[in-house]
Amino acid sequence: MVAFPMTRWKALFLLCLAELLGMSLWFSASSVAPALRAEWGLSVSASGWLTLAVQAGFVAGTLISAILNLPDVLLAPRLVAAAALLGAAANAALALFARDAAVALLLRFATGFFLAGVYPPGMKIIASWFRQGRGLALGALIGALTLGKASPYLLNAFGGEDWRKKLLIVSLLAAIGGLIVLLVGEGPFAAGTAPFDARQAVLVFRQRGVRLANLGYFGHMWELYAMWTWAPVMIRASLDLRGASPALAEAASFLVIGSGAVGCVAAGFLADRAGRTLVASAAMGMSGACCLAVGFLFGGSPFLLLALAVVWGMTVVADSAQFSACVTELADPRYLGTALTMQTCVGFLLTTASIQLIPVLAGGAGWRYAFAILAPGPFLGAVAMLRLRALPEAAHLAQGRR
DSSP, X not given: OOSSOOOHHHHHHHHHHHHHHHGGGTTTTGGGHHHHHHHHTOOHHHHTHHHHHHHHHHHHHHHHHHHTTHHHHSOHHHHHHHHXXXXXXXXXXXXXHOOSXXXXXXXXXXXHHHHTTTHHHHHHHHHHHOSTTHHHHHHHHHHHHHHHHHHXXXXXXXXXXXXXXXXXXXXHHHHHHHHHHTTTOOOTTOOOOOOOOTTHHHHTTTSHHHHHHHHHHHHHHHHHHHHHHHHHHHHHHXXXXXXXXXXXXXXXXXHHHHTHHHHHHHHHHHHHHHOHHHHHHHHHHHHHHHHHHGGGGTTSOHHHHHHHHHHHHHHHHHTHHHHHHHHHHHSOGGGHHHHHHHHHHHHHHHHHHHHHHHHHHHHXXXXXXXXXXXXXXXXXXXXXXXXXXXXXXXXXXXXXXX
């Protein structure tokens, strides 16, 4: 499948570029939520369903993909390419045909459903190229994914007022990303295709080390997407109180979410040297503290709010790749795709609850206290990772660096 000589660093660059472009579909509608609210008369909480529909579609897609072992019984690059093209088509259909929220939510669900074939198989492909330095490689991939999810906010800040045109641009970029994956292929550590075995979707939770890595991931996910969804809304509201321009609020939202790319790469570099569980636990402790503190800066100094929000943006996703790296090092290598897909399936299912809680709390207690509900996730996730650190099987992590 590889069209030209490929080294692992070329593969990493191309896969990161493909993920950046493909995952830009995720928040493409959320980033233009103010325009949609004005055109369709949506409330702020109702516009949150634009993200929630993607989450629900992704959960459905990952569940079906895991049960059918799609990332393991099919060639992963072809699966990623096909899924990215279908996701781009669903997003473009929203721009071309949606005239109300009902159609938009259906197409957002479809977009999330197809993205289930982009994200987990992409991690499997990276693992097939890297044995040493896998934490850094997966960190770079998740960092690219983070930039992809932040990019619609940047486009929103500088791309004019036509939200339909913005969605079409994002769709085109995602389709290009899908085609790039076909240039890469699987690496020298690929286990090859595996026979279909529906039991694998459940068996991945029976391994103690994998189970604890998953529990850490679940705590991380309780926080991550609620933060990514509602922190831009809070930042817009806070800067509006200070009389800042809407373009500044959109650029700030891109900076806050996009800063996670730096956190991912830095955490991956450190995890390969200091240990996966140690770095993931430290990142969750920091992001959990940010959950508790950020609301107290609402309506105050924009500089202080954005400074803390950037720290939050860096740490909230810095640990993400390390949970996946743990699974690739502890799970059955024949069914890595299934294990990664089930991990993301349950994690994203949790996000559907935390995303809905934030606007309820913001409406009742205000932004000062709304994000505090997210803090238990990273704190409990850190406990799970420290328990994994104490297990004998943790010696398999990062060539013995727990």
